[in-house]
Amino acid sequence: MRGRPTIYEDANIIKKAQEVFWQKGYSATSLSDLQKATGAGAGSFYNTFKGGKKEVFQKAIEERRLAFDAFKIELNKSDSPLELIKNFFRSIAAADENEHLKGCIIANTVVEMTFIDEKLEANAVQILKEVEEMFTQAIKLEQVNGTLKTKTAPEILGKYLITFWCGLNTLRRMYPDKNVLKNQIEMQLAVLS
Amino acid sequence: MRGRPTIYEDANIIKKAQEVFWQKGYSATSLSDLQKATGAGAGSFYNTFKGGKKEVFQKAIEERRLAFDAFKIELNKSDSPLELIKNFFRSIAAADENEHLKGCIIANTVVEMTFIDEKLEANAVQILKEVEEMFTQAIKLEQVNGTLKTKTAPEILGKYLITFWCGLNTLRRMYPDKNVLKNQIEMQLAVLS
């Protein structure tokens, strides 16, 4: 194929942009921020992403969805998926301070975009619902297996976990501290037993 | 006192501005938005609030803190404060859709301002910690009274409730639905028994 060679990989631009969006959110991130972070100038930027800032944000969100999907595949392969989920929550405590302050880009987006951009908000809500469904299915399976004793409906427990996930998204910023978070996570996970 | 009479009450400007900030957040709210919402032009606006947009936001947050303080006073007067807190959570489910989508302006601010404005974020975190402390004290009192059976440390349960509050802040947007929220709230409150 003819033409000047690409020096800014699409995937790389999105990865770098995601980091900025994750920290500052959509509105507070400027094109100048993105250009600084990615190295790409306006020419390359708009040549690659005709949809501009919004398209890059959507793709950054989409990449995060893929990470959740990858975890879902792990769950499906496991016969004790709830233990994987619990360990996923436990691993949060071990993250460094910057990760705590960043939180979850999907949950952040729901909060930020509610009255700003209907589509972006609905998309983020959809992803959280998929994660919730993933929790629910894992719980249902372990209830059927008999490895999870509680009789509470899996749908309620799934919503309990996604609520916890979103609550943790703020608690981590209040207490970006391993020990505090570890205690709280263990306490909340004890409900699933 | 001499001078042209004030037609825009400070308190009223803040109340009107709070509504906009609550919906759109700090960054996405423009001065033009605030002027439209309050009726006050740039002249009155900057004459009243020398600190501009940021000062008005701080005062809108401060007003919300006062609402929590008022509730705290109610708690101190009560000898079953935990029941008041539970009813406070229960009342959330009954709110209308717009209230669900708005969420909690303090929790929203923590999420939005983390990498944007250190002071505004720290202030919002402080308010959440005060609410948490309010929860903790109520729990401790009812444990001493014997009206609350669980032996879990009040500090852990206080953090559990503030985590729930922040989680609810997103769950409400995912499911702005009375019945869904009612079920989840009852389930999570059942932990405190």
Add this chain to the structure above:
DNA sequence: TTTATTTTGTAATGATCGGTACAAAATTAT
């Protein structure tokens, strides 16, 4: 009635916003 004082409305300010225009650069196909 005049003077002092304060608020108001409007018109500007410079800065930054997201996005576009376009020519130079760099490649492949002919």
Add this chain to the structure above:
DNA sequence: ATAATTTTGTACCGATCATTACAAAATAAA
């Protein structure tokens, strides 16, 4: 070599941003 094609860097666009300047309006004090 030359032509065709694509990316890149830069200059620029109008719109909007938060804020300021300032004169007219409206009051109370003198």
